[in-house]
Amino acid sequence: MSIIIVDDNATNQLIIKTILNKAGYSQLKTASSAHELYEMLGIHSAVMREPDIELILMDMMMPDIDGLEACRVIQQDTRYKDVPIIFVTAVGDSNKMAEALDAGASDYVMKPINRMELLARIRSALRLKKEIDWHKERDKRMKYKLELAKQVQLSVLSKPIDDENVSIYAAYQPSSELAGDFYAWYRIDKHRYGVILLDMMGHGISSSLVCMYISSVLRDTITRISDMEQVMLELNRYMNQLHMKDELINYYFTAIYLVLDTERKTLEYVNAGHPTGVAFVDGETVLLEQSCGAIGLFDSLKVEKRELRYDHEVAITLYTDGLIDSIDNGREIPIERLIKQFTEGRHTEPHELVRTIVPVPCNGIQKDDICLVKLQTKSIISE
Numbered sequence: 097m098s099i100i101i102v103d104d105n106a107t108n109q110l111i112i113k114t115i116l117n118k119a120g121y122s123q124l125k126t127a128s129s130a131h132e133l134y135e136m137l138g139i140h141s142a143v144m145r146e147p148d149i150e151l152i153l154m155d156m157m158m159p160d161i162d163g164l165e166a167c168r169v170i171q172q173d174t175r176y177k178d179v180p181i182i183f184v185t186a187v188g189d190s191n192k193m194a195e196a197l198d199a200g201a202s203d204y205v206m207k208p209i210n211r212m213e214l215l216a217r218i219r220s221a222l223r224l225k226k227e228i229d230w231h232k233e234r235d236k237r238m239k240y241k242l243e244l245a246k247q248v249q250l251s252v253l254s255k256p257i258d259d260e261n262v263s264i265y266a267a268y269q270p271s272s273e274l275a276g277d278f279y280a281w282y283r284i285d286k287h288r289y290g291v292i293l294l295d296m297m298g299h300g301i302s303s304s305l306v307c308m309y310i311s312s313v314l315r316d317t318i319t320r321i322s323d324m325e326q327v328m329l330e331l332n333r334y335m336n337q338l339h340m341k342d343e344l345i346n347y348y349f350t351a352i353y354l355v356l357d358t359e360r361k362t363l364e365y366v367n368a369g370h371p372t373g374v375a376f377v378d379g380e381t382v383l384l385e386q387s388c389g390a391i392g393l394f395d396s397l398k399v400e401k402r403e404l405r406y407d408h409e410v411a412i413t414l415y416t417d418g419l420i421d422s423i424d425n426g427r428e429i430p431i432e433r434l435i436k437q438f439t440e441g442r443h444t445e446p447h448e449l450v451r452t453i454v455p456v457p458c459n460g461i462q463k464d465d466i467c468l469v470k471l472q473t474k475s476i477i478s479e
Contacts, residue, residue, distance in 0.1 A: 098123035102133050102154040112153060115211050130161035139173060149179050151221055156185035156196065164199050171200035178228045180221035184209065249304055252311045254280045261358040262289060262473050267446035269466040276303030277416050277467040280314050287359035290318040293469050294351035295416040306338065306347050324355060325399040328366050328391065335392025348392035352384060352414055358473065363404040371420060372431060374438050376411040377404055381435055412471040413438045418464035422454045446470050
């Protein structure tokens with residue numbers, strides 16, 4: 097890493113180089129104009145160079161392009177945005193000094209140069225640069241870890257099912273690197289399928305970790321315990337194990353869990369504080385409404401299982417509240433509107449259905465995770 101001295105006066109360059117060499121700074125470069133500095137940095141060049149500059153010492157009054165303009169140009173290049181620029185100048189105008197700082201300069205030193213002052217300001221600028229570089233490197237590592245965690249989280253989501261009995265698909269749009277929505281489904285036996293969609297409190301790292309914790313116990317819980325009510329009680333027990341005595345926040349999640357039996361032609365479900373699911377049973381609309389409280393919110397949980405029967409066909413659409421909030425900018429929408437949209441999109445692939453009913457945010461920021469799950473029996477597919 098080097099320091100660049102920019103001054104159109106060779107004597108001034110020599111004075112600064114001598115001071116810095118005696119102070120132990122050996123990797124020094126010089127430029128006599130802003131154009132020469134641009135060339136060294138690769139500014140306005142089609143070839144992108146890796147920045148190896150630690151600090152720029154620049155004269156303010158230079159021919160053609162002055163230091164202020166050069167400072168602005170360098171600051172606009174993302175590669176050099178965090179490189180400190182110290183003006184070494186004879187200009188004593190306080191307005192000019194303020195303008196220099198507004199242009200992005202870190203500091204300034206007046207000519208004639210005071211050696212102690214120059215070195216002190218350089219050390220201060222380099223300490224700040226080191227701190228910034230440390231944070232950038234930490235953020236880079238964190239971004240990599242978040243991306244890895246995101247890939248791990250996506251890898252545990254259930255893959256689509258399209259077998260002789262049903263098809264089950266999902267659309268998933270996390271609002272950030274890590275999300276608090278989670279879905280899973282398992283073929284319990286030849287004719288039975290367990291499907292769960294949950295929405296963890298909040299989103300981000302903590303919610304994602306709790307989701308991963310629940311996902312690690314879901315398969316065994318759903319396939320080992322045949323009683324739906326016991327499944328929900330078991331999940332509630334797992335969530336209560338996360339509670340710490342001194343922790344102000346209790347983690348919980350809403351969920352809708354259903355078991356479809358294609359031989360008995362039954363649909364059993366438990367809605368634990370989750371948005372109302374929509375089922376189309378033999379052409380009739382049935383709402384899968386809440387039947388108990390959220391999972392993990394309280395030590396005890398009173399679970400109520402409900403059952404539907406069908407003769408020919410059933411189609412189910414489940415979703416998280418991020419979908420509702422995104423449709424009309426957080427305003428509550430009537431269930432009749434959702435039913436109409438789901439009815440019109442009964443044979444639409446989940447991702448396409450989400451794109452149809454959720455407008456693109458005007459600011460490009462999705463506030464909450466969006467998840468939609470569709471289950472259809474084969475009789476519907478064959479129509």
